[in-house]
Amino acid sequence: MVASLVACSTPEPEPAPEPKxxxxxxxxxxxxxxxxxxxxxxxxxxxxxxxxxxxxxxxxxxxxxxxxxxxxxxxxxxxxxxxxxxxxxxxxxxxxxxxxxxxxxxxxxxxxxxxxxxxxxxxxxxxxxxxxxxxxxxxxxxxxxxxxxxxxxxxxxxxxxxxxxxxxxxxxxxxxxxxxxxxxxxxxxxxxxxxxxxxxxxxxxxxxxxxxxxxxxxxxxxxxxxxxxxxxxxxxxxxxxxxxxxxxxxxxxxxxxxxxxxxxxxxxxxxxxxxxxxxxxxxxxxxxYDIETSVGELTDTLRFENAGEWADQDARQALAKCIDPNTVAGESSRVSGVDVRPVGVHVVKHNDPLARHFQDIVGPHMAVDHEGAEKARGMEIKVGYSREDERKAAMVEAMRVSCEPSGITVIDATEEGKTLDDLGKTGIGEWGEETVEDGSIDAFLGAVDPMVEYNTVDARANEMEKLREAEEKLWEELPAIPLAAQPRAFVIDxxxxxxxxxxxxxxxxxxxxxxxxxxxxxxxxxx
Incomplete structure (x- = not known):
C-alpha cells in the first residue's frame, strides 16, 4: 500500500530558472x-x-x-x-x-x-x-x-x-x-x-x-x-x-x-x-530602433600628468604647437560619422554663445607651428584612453602624424584601457612627505565638461574679463589641451x-x- 502511494505521488515541480x-x-x-x-x-x-x-x-x-x-x-x-x-x-x-x-x-x-x-x-x-x-x-x-x-x-x-x-x-x-x-x-x-x-x-x-x-x-x-x-x-x-x-x-x-x-x-x-x-x-x-546623432556639449581633451617630464609646461606648450586640431577633429568626424569641429577654448562649453569672444586668445594656438614645437624635439609622449576605440585611435594617430616633423613621438599606449590613475602623479607618503609615482601614460584622452574641469568664474557675459584672464592662463599653464567637440549617437527603441x-x-x-x-x-x- 505504501509503495502504491509513493508510485502515484506527484513529483515536485522544477524551480523556475533564474532570470538572466x-x-x-x-x-x-x-x-x-x-x-x-x-x-x-x-x-x-x-x-x-x-x-x-x-x-x-x-x-x-x-x-x-x-x-x-x-x-x-x-x-x-x-x-x-x-x-x-x-x-x-x-x-x-x-x-x-x-x-x-x-x-x-x-x-x-x-x-x-x-x-x-x-x-x-x-x-x-x-x-x-x-x-x-x-x-x-x-x-x-x-x-x-x-x-x-x-x-x-x-x-x-x-x-x-x-x-x-x-x-x-x-x-x-x-x-x-x-x-x-x-x-x-x-x-x-x-x-x-x-x-x-x-x-x-x-x-x-x-x-x-x-x-x-x-x-x-x-x-x-x-x-x-x-x-x-x-x-x-x-x-x-x-x-x-x-x-x-x-x-x-x-x-x-x-x-x-x-x-x-x-x-x-x-x-x-x-x-x-x-x-x-x-x-x-x-x-x-x-x-x-532609431538613431539620433548630435554634436555633444563635452570636449574631447588631452589631460597631462602632474609629475614627470610632461608636467613641465614648456614641454606641453611645444606639443600643443605641433598638434593640428583640425585634423584631429576631422578624424573623429570621419570615424564617428558625426561632423564635429575643432575646439580651442577651455573655460566655457564649445557650444556656448560666449565661446566666440575668445577667438583672439584661442586662434593663435589652433595653427601648427613646427618651429615652436622644436623645444620638445626628441621627447615622446604616451597617450591613453579608457578602452580600445577606433575613433580615439584615429585621433591619436592624427597627433602622431602632425607632430612627427617636429621630432616629437606620439605613442598610443592604451592597450586594454587606461584611466587618470595611469598618469604620472604626486602623492603623500606615510610620513606626510610628497612622493612621485611614474605612470604608464603621460596624457589621457577623454571628454571634459569645462564647467567642472576648470577652476574659474561662471560662464556669464558679466564675468567676461575674468573668463578671458583664465583662458589666457590656461593656455600658458596647459594642464589640458582641448581638441574637438565630442560626437554622440544614441540608439533608441x-x-x-x-x-x-x-x-x-x-x-x-x-x-x-x-x-x-x-x-x-x-x-x-x-x-
Whole structure:
C-alpha cells in the first residue's frame, strides 16, 4: 500500500530558472563600468556619472535643454551675499539611503575632503579648490559651504552626480563610529585620513561589488554585478521621490557584445559615438530602433600628468604647437560619422554663445607651428584612453602624424584601457612627505565638461574679463589641451518613451527613472 502511494505521488515541480541579465531592459553606455565613484580618477576617466548619477544624485540636475534644475526632492539651497560667498544647503528630512540611513552633511563633508586632497584620495574635483570650508555638525541635515574670497560662482556645479557617497558606509568599512569618522575627516592628519581615503577610492569598484558600501540615495540601487560587468539596477524602495517607471534595468558596459544584446532583444537604449554602428542593421525586419546623432556639449581633451617630464609646461606648450586640431577633429568626424569641429577654448562649453569672444586668445594656438614645437624635439609622449576605440585611435594617430616633423613621438599606449590613475602623479607618503609615482601614460584622452574641469568664474557675459584672464592662463599653464567637440549617437527603441537626449556628463540616462516601456514582451521570448 505504501509503495502504491509513493508510485502515484506527484513529483515536485522544477524551480523556475533564474532570470538572466538579458531578460531585463538594457541600457549600454560608451565606456567600461569600473566604479560608481564619479569623483575618483578611474570614475572621471570612464564617465561614471552615466551610472552613478541615478544612485547619488546632485543638488542640481540637467534639464532637457541644458538648463540647470534644482533637485528640490533632495536639497534646497540659499546663497548669502558677501566677499566670501556662502551657500546654505538644507537636505530633505525624507532623504535616506537604501539601507535606511539618513543622508546628512557628513556625506558632503566627505566629498569636500576628497576633492580638497587629490593626492591622498586619488580624486579629481577641481572646483573644490574654490572652497574654503564646509561647516556642519555630525548627522545634521543642514550645512554651509564657504568659498574663498571672490570665488564660488560655479557653485551649482559642486557635488555633481556620483560624487557624494555614503559617509556612514565608508566609516563602517574603516571601523570608525560617526564621531571618530567626522573628527578624522577634519583633522588634516594624513595618518587619520589615509584609511578613509583608501576606502573612498577603492570601496566603490564594481569588480568587487560590496552591497553594504554601495548603498544609494537615488531612485535606483545596485542589486548585483554580472559576469560581463553589467550592473543590475532595481528600484530603491527607500527613495524619497517618485519610484522609477522601470523596476529593473541593466546597465551594460561598452565591452559587452552589442549585437548579441540586440539579438536577445535585451538592448533598448545605447549611448555611443558612431552614427552607423556596425552591430546594428536599422533595415532589418522588425527593427524597433532609431538613431539620433548630435554634436555633444563635452570636449574631447588631452589631460597631462602632474609629475614627470610632461608636467613641465614648456614641454606641453611645444606639443600643443605641433598638434593640428583640425585634423584631429576631422578624424573623429570621419570615424564617428558625426561632423564635429575643432575646439580651442577651455573655460566655457564649445557650444556656448560666449565661446566666440575668445577667438583672439584661442586662434593663435589652433595653427601648427613646427618651429615652436622644436623645444620638445626628441621627447615622446604616451597617450591613453579608457578602452580600445577606433575613433580615439584615429585621433591619436592624427597627433602622431602632425607632430612627427617636429621630432616629437606620439605613442598610443592604451592597450586594454587606461584611466587618470595611469598618469604620472604626486602623492603623500606615510610620513606626510610628497612622493612621485611614474605612470604608464603621460596624457589621457577623454571628454571634459569645462564647467567642472576648470577652476574659474561662471560662464556669464558679466564675468567676461575674468573668463578671458583664465583662458589666457590656461593656455600658458596647459594642464589640458582641448581638441574637438565630442560626437554622440544614441540608439533608441521606439517602444521606450520619455527618453530625452542629453549629451552632458550624465548622458542620455540622466532621467532613466522616468523611461517607460510599451509593448513589453515576456522574458521567456528573450532567451
Amino acid at each position: 541579465s538579458t531578460d531585463y531592459f538594457g541600457y549600454q553606455i560608451n565606456n567600461p563600468l569600473l566604479t560608481t565613484n564619479a569623483a575618483a580618477n578611474d570614475g572621471v576617466a570612464t564617465n561614471a556619472q552615466v551610472l552613478s548619477g541615478r544612485l547619488y544624485p546632485a543638488p542640481f540636475v540637467p534639464g532637457p535643454s541644458g538648463q540647470t534644475i534644482p533637485n528640490s526632492d533632495l536639497v534646497t539651497t540659499q546663497m548669502l551675499p558677501g566677499a566670501n560667498r556662502q551657500v546654505i544647503y538644507t537636505l530633505s528630512a525624507d532623504a535616506v539611503f537604501s539601507d535606511g540611513k539618513h543622508v546628512t552633511c557628513s556625506d558632503y563633508l566627505l566629498a569636500y575632503e576628497a576633492g580638497s586632497n587629490p593626492e591622498l584620495f586619488g580624486s579629481h574635483l577641481p572646483l573644490m579648490e574654490q572652497v574654503e570650508k564646509v561647516t556642519c555638525l555630525p548627522g545634521a541635515k543642514q550645512f554651509t559651504v564657504v568659498f574663498k574670497e571672490g570665488e564660488g560662482s560655479r557653485w551649482r556645479e559642486l557635488f555633481g552626480p556620483g560624487t557624494v557617497l555614503p559617509a556612514h558606509a565608508v566609516a563602517k568599512k574603516v571601523g570608525m563610529d560617526s564621531t571618530a569618522f567626522f573628527e578624522a575627516l577634519q583633522s588634516d592628519d594624513p595618518d587619520q585620513i589615509r584609511p578613509i581615503a583608501e576606502a573612498w577610492r577603492n570601496g566603490f569598484t564594481l569588480d568587487e561589488f560590496d552591497p553594504e558600501m554601495q548603498v544609494s540615495f537615488g531612485p535606483f540601487r545596485i542589486e548585483s554585478v554580472g559576469d560581463e560587468g553589467e550592473v543590475k539596477l532595481v528600484s530603491n524602495e527607500h527613495y524619497y521621490g517618485d519610484q522609477p517607471s522601470i523596476e529593473t534595468l541593466v546597465v551594460w558596459p561598452s565591452t559587452a557584445d552589442s549585437k548579441e544584446l540586440v539579438d536577445k532583444k535585451a538592448l533598448r537604449i545605447a549611448d555611443g559615438s558612431a552614427a552607423e554602428p556596425q552591430w546594428l542593421d536599422l533595415n532589418a525586419e522588425g527593427s524597433p 521606439r517602444n521606450v518613451s520619455n527618453v530625452v537626449v542629453y549629451t552632458g556628463a550624465a548622458g542620455i540616462g540622466w532621467n532613466m527613472d522616468r523611461w517607460q516601456v510599451a509593448n513589453e514582451e515576456p522574458a521567456s521570448e528573450n532567451e
